[in-house]
Every structure is written in structure tokens, then in C-alpha cells.
Amino acid sequence: MASSLQSLRKEAADCRACPLWKNATQTVFGEGPLHAQAMLVGEQPGDKEDLAGKPFVGPAGRLLDRALQDAGIDRSLVYVTNVVKHFKWEPRGKRRIHAKPNGAEIAACRPWLETEIALIKPRVLVCLGATAAQALLGKSFKVSQQRGTFVPSSLAPRVTATVHPSSILRAPDDDSRHAEMSRFVADLRRVAGELK
Numbered sequence: 001m002a003s004s005l006q007s008l009r010k011e012a013a014d015c016r017a018c019p020l021w022k023n024a025t026q027t028v029f030g031e032g033p034l035h036a037q038a039m040l041v042g043e044q045p046g047d048k049e050d051l052a053g054k055p056f057v058g059p060a061g062r063l064l065d066r067a068l069q070d071a072g073i074d075r076s077l078v079y080v081t082n083v084v085k086h087f088k089w090e091p092r093g094k095r096r097i098h099a100k101p102n103g104a105e106i107a108a109c110r111p112w113l114e115t116e117i118a119l120i121k122p123r124v125l126v127c128l129g130a131t132a133a134q135a136l137l138g139k140s141f142k143v144s145q146q147r148g149t150f151v152p153s154s155l156a157p158r159v160t161a162t163v164h165p166s167s168i169l170r171a172p173d174d175d176s177r178h179a180e181m182s183r184f185v186a187d188l189r190r191v192a193g194e195l196k
């Protein structure tokens, strides 16, 4: 089975199923143990992840690390991935600014995620942010209203959604950043409760 995940990663490295590979450095495949109990699914790799070839290693990844630690979840027991595996961006001066993937790109990339889920078989699947939640739980899913609740889904025994850690980084001031971080950790504590 481990070799299946490795073969999948190798195959995904050459994926050309949508145009996003053209402007990205490399495919950023999921990462974590084969028998991870929890799978966290974000939107797409960011600038740092694109360069490193690893998911959640930039500022949002560091915030996620802290939140997982505060919630009592060891990141090394968690598989992290994204609904889209190439970085979509627009130039702004010398910077590469995140651009939201469209429905066709998300649909083209979905077979990779579905195979990751089938191989890992996580007990708990957590969508991070609206793009992942709506791709996996339906267009009508509202993260703002339904975050932290477990919803029926065939994807895993327990499925939930919360915000993407990058949204906490974008909070307008320290007070709202701290408040958002507390809510994020509270959502992840509910996930921790399912892992015991």
C-alpha cells in the first residue's frame, strides 16, 4: 500500500490534466503517514509550498502547526493535502499572488485526492476553508455557519470543516487574529476528541 501512495505521488508529478502545471514549479502532493487517522485538506499550495514541493510549509503551515499542537494533535500523525495540487497565482510586481482555482481545475484534480483518501482511509477528514469544504461537501456548505460540526459523508467516518489557516493570517488586527486562532483551535480540539 505504501508503494501505491508513492506511485501515486510519482504519477501526479507529471500530471497535465489542467493548465495549472504550466506556471507552477512542481506538483505539491499530500504528505503524512499512510495510516494517518486524520486527513486535513486545504485549497492549493501557496508560494512557499510550490518552491519546496511540500504542503503547508509556509506561514499558514506554521500557524497550522501551532494550532494542531495547541489542540493536542501531533502533525506527524496527520496527512495534509490540498484539493488542487499546483499553485495558481497572478503576478503583482515581483510577487506571485494566490489566485482561486476554478471549478474545472478542482474537478480535474479531484481523482488525485479521491485516491489519497482511498489509500489513507482517514478516520477523520477535515476540510480547511471554503474551497475544500465546497468541493468535498457541496456548494451549499457554509464554513462560517457550519464549521466545527461533523456532517454525514461517504468520504470518511467523521467529516468536518473549519477555516483555512491563511484566513487567520489575514485578520485585520491582533485582537481578531487571537480570537480567530482560538476558534480554529477549538474546532481542531473536536477533531482531537475523535482520534482518542
Ligand code: SF4
Binding pocket: 012, 015, 016, 017, 018, 019, 020, 021, 027, 084, 085, 086, 105, 108, 109, 110, 112
Ligand atoms: S492542478 Fe491537479 S489536475 Fe491540474 S495539472 Fe496539477 S495535479 Fe494535474
